[in-house]
Amino acid sequence: MEPLSDFLAKLSVPRTPALVVRRAALEANLAAMQAACDAAGVKLRPHGKMAKCSRLSLRQQELGAVGVCCQTVGEAEAYAAAGVSDLLISAPVPPWGWPVLAQLAGQGVRVSAVVDSEAQIALAPPGISLLVDVDGGQHRSGARFEDVPALVRAVLDVGHHWGGLQCYVGTLQADPGRGPAHAALMARLRALVEALRADGMDPASVTGGGTGTAPLDLAAGVFTEIQAGSYALMDVAYGKAGATYETALLLAASVVSAQWKSHVTIDSGLKALSADGPPARILAGAPEGSRFFFQGDEHGGLLHPAAAEAMKAQGLAAVEVLEADPAFARPDWPADGSLVWLQPGHVDPTVNLHDALWIADEDGALERWAVDARRTTPWLD
Structure with missing residues (x-):
């Protein structure tokens, strides 16, 4: 397989958040x-x-x-x-x-x-x-x-x-x-x-x-x-536990707000990624060392590596403090509308939040596989 970065550069998803499988x-x-x-x-x-x-x-x-x-x-x-x-x-x-x-x-x-x-x-x-x-x-x-x-x-x-x-x-x-x-x-x-x-x-x-x-x-x-x-x-959890299988599951998210030095906001939150287990791992689309964090049901954030400790100590108050600090430089954040690629922390409950998997070939072609056992209530059909 070619490098992940080259593969991701070929992909275009119809909408986000989307679960893509290489x-x-x-x-x-x-x-x-x-x-x-x-x-x-x-x-x-x-x-x-x-x-x-x-x-x-x-x-x-x-x-x-x-x-x-x-x-x-x-x-x-x-x-x-x-x-x-x-x-x-x-x-x-x-x-x-x-x-x-x-x-x-x-x-x-x-x-x-x-x-x-x-x-x-x-x-x-x-x-x-x-x-x-x-x-x-x-x-x-x-x-x-x-x-x-x-x-x-x-x-x-x-x-x-x-x-x-x-x-x-x-x-x-x-x-x-x-x-x-x-x-x-x-x-x-x-x-x-x-x-x-x-x-x-x-x-x-x-x-x-x-x-x-x-x-x-x-x-x-x-x-x-x-x-x-x-x-x-x-997923991230099994990778941390020593499993050596390839990263096949990816989440495509879009940057929807880039107003702050400390972070950008993406359209993937608790309704797109499971919160049990380790945080999602950023694979591409953000500066090296950036971290994912949840910002609510529909949104997540990509946190500046140098802002992590300030956010941990001060919470959201750190956002405006860092914004006003001339010594705190804005990183090369992705622009509004850019794609960011994540690896989910826990695969099972994350997939359960989605209706389909997009199976991606190396040339970027996509095939839709339904998550058809996600919920079955035939008496309501």
């Missing part, structure tokens, strides 16, 4: 993760909650992925409607969701879902493969390790197909020091699998893991399936 970087990321899984003899089931985009999921399956993880029943509906035929609902299913999943299964879609209690097992209809969700330490959902064998027996006793185990710990994904905790978790999960196997309950699948832990997940030899998602597009 196709070459996306394809490189998809190929790298699939190759790593293939080399380890582990299946790849990418997480659909990241991009909520069926076009992306179908492309991943073309390259070898076995299906998609869905965090919600609504995502499962959208992916099934787009032709994805193997779905794992990787979070607890609300009572209203089981009939929806049964309908999908009746249409020929292979549907699996996780459970972590006997009450959930009792609600699950026939035709859906059930995996026992194991709490690996995040304490969001999942059964305690010691309760897993009884839950497996409960699944089998009522005649359901038992698909195996799921174990996911989101708190390890963006932690650069995750190694010891991950090793301890894998040892515990391995012991659980061995105990189940010795009791005649060999799990057909052990699924979990993610982008941050993927190299450790594959090396541990416990998982039969990896649920990584963010590797495809990447």
Whole structure:
């Protein structure tokens, strides 16, 4: 791939804010993760909650992925409607969701879902493969390790197909020091699998893991399936945590006000970028060292590198103080209407704010991919 600056110089988006995906970087990321899984003899089931985009999921399956993880029943509906035929609902299913999943299964879609209690097992209809969700330490959902064998027996006793185990710990994904905790978790999960196997309950699948832990997940030899998602597009958080995939997801924003020495204002705020996680990283269009900060729902700011400490100490009062200081020089700010390119801090909730991804070729040509699993409320259509 050519340098990012040369690539961005060719791009023109129809309006801003716009999420743009560099196709070459996306394809490189998809190929790298699939190759790593293939080399380890582990299946790849990418997480659909990241991009909520069926076009992306179908492309991943073309390259070898076995299906998609869905965090919600609504995502499962959208992916099934787009032709994805193997779905794992990787979070607890609300009572209203089981009939929806049964309908999908009746249409020929292979549907699996996780459970972590006997009450959930009792609600699950026939035709859906059930995996026992194991709490690996995040304490969001999942059964305690010691309760897993009884839950497996409960699944089998009522005649359901038992698909195996799921174990996911989101708190390890963006932690650069995750190694010891991950090793301890894998040892515990391995012991659980061995105990189940010795009791005649060999799990057909052990699924979990993610982008941050993927190299450790594959090396541990416990998982039969990896649920990584963010590797495809990447964000600032995973970059800080050591993931080495290409920057594929970009946000195009327009400068809408350049009145001050300390900063310029762009048309991308809380409705265009997620605020959970690290700030967006400025890739192009502003002086080196500039920083992004939120200025409200619709707006963000690009902060002068030398103004950061003053703003931190004095807040907005620093803007006029710096403006009146003749020693504080205005940087080479972009003019009104100029494009600025950012890398989102956290990919999943950022994509969820947009209706589409613009897939960009190296010559600047754009193709629109709908974020079609973003929200599904068919009863309101």
